[in-house]
Amino acid sequence: MQFYISVITQTMITLIAVAGVYVLSNLTGMFSLGQAAFMAIGAYTSGIFVVKLGWPFIPSAIIAILVSVVIGFIVGLPTVNLRRDYISLVTLGFGEAMAALLNQMSWLTGGASGFSGFPKLITLPIAASVAAVSVILVAFFKKSKYGRQCIALKGDELAAKAMGINVARVKMIAFLFSVGLVSLSGIMYAFVITYVDPSLFGWRKSAEWVIMAFFGGVNSLTGSVLSVVVLTALPEVLRFLSDYRMVFYAIVVLLIINFKPDGLLGTWELTPKGVKSLFKEKEDTKCS
Template sequence: MLDYLDNFWSIYSNLVLSLGTASLLALSIYLTLSCGMLAMANAAFMGIGAYTSSILTMNYGWPFPAAIAAGMAAPAVVAFLIGKPTLRLSGVYLAMATLAFGEVVRLIVIRAEGLTGGALGLNGIPQLTQWWHVLLAVVLVLAFLARLRRSKIGRAFEAIKEDETAAGLMGIDVNGHKMLAFALGAAIAGLAGVLNAHLTFFIGPQEFGFDRGVEILTMTILGGINSLFGPVLGGVIITLLPELLRSFKDYRAVANGLILVLIVLFLPKGLWNPAWMRKVLGLRKKGVTP
C-alpha cells in the first residue's frame, strides 16, 4: 500500500498540488464576483506574482517566505493603481478593460527580455513549493474568506452585488469596497502564481493570457459563488478535465467556453447550489427519486 502511494505521488504530485493552486485562482475571482464585478485580470495578477517571486529567488536569493509576500503584494499594488480608473466601469466594459490590462502585462513581460526571459520565459526556477505550502495556503484563504463573508465587509459586498445604487444610499462606500475586493483578489491570484511558479520550474507569458483568464472564470462559474466550496469544486473539475480527456487537449479552450455556456444556460448558480441541494433532499424525504 505504501509503495502504491509513493508511486502515485511521484507521478501525480504536480497534478495534485495544481488542484490547490487552481482553487486559489477560483477563489481570487470569487471575491470580485461577490462584489458584483466581472473583472478578468486575475490571470495577469497571477503572472505578476509568479514573475516577481521567481526573479527575487533566482536573481537576488530571497528566502521563499519573503518571495511569497512580495508575490502577493506586487499584484495588490498594481490592482490598486489600475483600479482607480477601471472600477468606474461595470459589466462587459469592466471585463474588456481588465482583459486589455492582461494583454498589456503579457506584452511588457515579452519586451522585458533581460529580466523576464521574454517570450521564452523563465526556466530553472527553484522548486521551493512543498505540499504543505499549498494545503496551508488553501486552508488560510478559505478561513479568511469565510470570516470576511460573515463580517460587515462581506455583507457590504453582497449589498453592492445586489444593487450598487441602493448600497450607496445606505451609506456603504461602494468604490472603497470594490477596490478592497479587487486588491484582495489580486493578492490571492498572486499567491497562486508564486506557488505554481516554484512548483513547475518554468513560467512563460503564454500561461497568463486570455485563455487562462477564461479558465479561471469558468472554474468559479462552474462551481458557483453561493458558497466558498463552489469555486474550489470548479477549480478541481477544470484542472482534472484535461487529464481525463487527454485526446481533446488541443481543444481545451473550446471545452472551457462550452462548459461556461452550458452552466450559464442550465445551472446559472453553479454546481454547488444549496437551494438545488435542498430541493433534491426534499424530494428524497418524500420518497421520490430525483
C-alpha cells in the same frame, strides 16, 4: 504516481486563484479578464528576488504580493467605479499590456523565451495547506461586514449607496483581496513548475477562472471549490480522448450553464445550516 501528485498540486494552486476570483466576481459582480496578469506579477517578482538576487523565498513572496497589491491599487483606482462591462475591457487591456511588457523586458524576464531557474520549493502538502487557508479566509470575508456589503452592492449599487455603503471602498477592498490571492497562486505556480513565460498568463487564464467560479454556483464558495476540482481534473481524466478531450470539456461546461444557470450548487454552502437545509428539502419532498 508523480503525475497525479503534480495534477493535484496544480489543482490546489488553481483553487487559490479561483478563490480570489470568487471574491471579485461572485460576491461583488466585477468581471476581470486581467487577473492572470497579477499571477504573472507574483511569479516574476518572486523569481527575480529568489533567482537573480538570491533572496530567501518567504521574504521574496511577501514582497511579490505587496508589489502586486500596489499595482492592483493603481489599476483599481480608475477601474472599480466603471460599469461592469467596462471593467472587463479595462482589465483585459491591462492584462495584454502586462504580457507585452514581460515580452519586451527580456533582460530581466527572459522575454518570450521564458524565465527559468526557479527552485522547486512548493510540494503538495504546502499547496494544499495554503489553498485551505485561502478558502477559509474567503469564507470569513464572505461572512464579514465587507462581504455582506459586496453582496448588497452586487444586487443593486444605488440601493447600497442609499444604505450608506461606501461602494468604491468596498469594491477596492474586494479587488485588492482578489489580487493578493491571485498573486500568491502565481508565486506558488512558479516554484512548482520552475519555469514561466508570458504566454502562461493570458486573458484565457482569467476567463477560465471566471468560468470555474460560476460553474460551481453563482454565490457558492463550496461550488467554486468543487468546480476547480472537477474542471481541473476532467481534462486529465479524459486524456485518453486525445484531441477530443477539450471538446468534451467544453460540452460539459455548456450543458451545466444551459441547464443550471445558477451553477452546480447555486447559493448552497457546506455549512451546518446548509446541510440542515438540504435534509429539510429532502424531507419536504418525501412528504409531498
